[in-house]
Amino acid sequence: MNYDCRAISLLYHKYGEGSVIAKIFTEEHGLQAFNIKKVRGGKFKSKISLLEKLSLVNISAKKQPKKTIQYLNEISLAYPLNNTELNKKLIRVFMAEILSKVLAENNKNSTLFKFIWNLTIELDHSKEIDNNFCLKYLIALTKFLGFFPSTENFEYPIFNLSTLNFTKKDGPSEIVIKGSNLKYFKALITKKNLEIPYLNRQELLKKIFFYYKSNHYNLDNVKSHIVIEALR
Numbered sequence: 001m002n003y004d005c006r007a008i009s010l011l012y013h014k015y016g017e018g019s020v021i022a023k024i025f026t027e028e029h030g031l032q033a034f035n036i037k038k039v040r041g042g043k044f045k046s047k048i049s050l051l052e053k054l055s056l057v058n059i060s061a062k063k064q065p066k067k068t069i070q071y072l073n074e075i076s077l078a079y080p081l082n083n084t085e086l087n088k089k090l091i092r093v094f095m096a097e098i099l100s101k102v103l104a105e106n107n108k109n110s111t112l113f114k115f116i117w118n119l120t121i122e123l124d125h126s127k128e129i130d131n132n133f134c135l136k137y138l139i140a141l142t143k144f145l146g147f148f149p150s151t152e153n154f155e156y157p158i159f160n161l162s163t164l165n166f167t168k169k170d171g172p173s174e175i176v177i178k179g180s181n182l183k184y185f186k187a188l189i190t191k192k193n194l195e196i197p198y199l200n201r202q203e204l205l206k207k208i209f210f211y212y213k214s215n216h217y218n219l220d221n222v223k224s225h226i227v228i229e230a231l232r
Helices: 045-051 086-102 110-125 133-145 179-189 198-214 224-230
Strands: 002-014 020-026 030-036 056-062 069-079 158-160 165-167 176-178
Touching: 002 045, 002 069, 002 086, 002 110, 020 045, 020 056, 020 069, 020 110, 045 069, 056 110, 069 110, 086 110, 086 133, 086 224, 110 133, 133 179, 133 198, 158 179, 176 179, 179 198
Parallel strands: 030 069
Antiparallel strands: 002 020, 002 056, 020 030, 056 069, 158 165, 158 176
């Protein structure tokens, strides 16, 4: 079945002589792996930049249900991103890394797709980058993945990352959020603008990564946030 749709490039790697395998989040069929041939010498040579992380593109492809790797007929730029600002490029790398870890292949999610598409354009237009962007992004994604933190008992002094609820019962430091970190965590959930100090951002990133792991999404190999924070 041939189809045309919007898509978001996530990552690619070399495959054989002159080809690449690209992971692309499509609006019509969710995450797909594409074999793109003759990148070095064929018609795709000048378009390899369209496979950079979080490029917003249009694609023409053929869906073959019994194959794990699909073939791409055509790819073109849908929205030109500003590639002169390093911080924005790094954030797009982070966003793409997270998506590549949490998306399931062939699982269409039009709502999530539109959110990522619009957020990428919003980031591109922004004059100043929110220091809390990565944290807000991770929290926002949980809505689409089905484990956004419940606000039941929101006034309680502890959030347990394993039981996924606010509680009065303390636990091991690695599985609970409390104190000042809880104040910032609650602000993230309620979309309250609040300046979060550097050390608290670092601690909350680790906590939220653990929160993802508690919901069967392992982000241990994601490292781009370290580079982003180092450039603050």
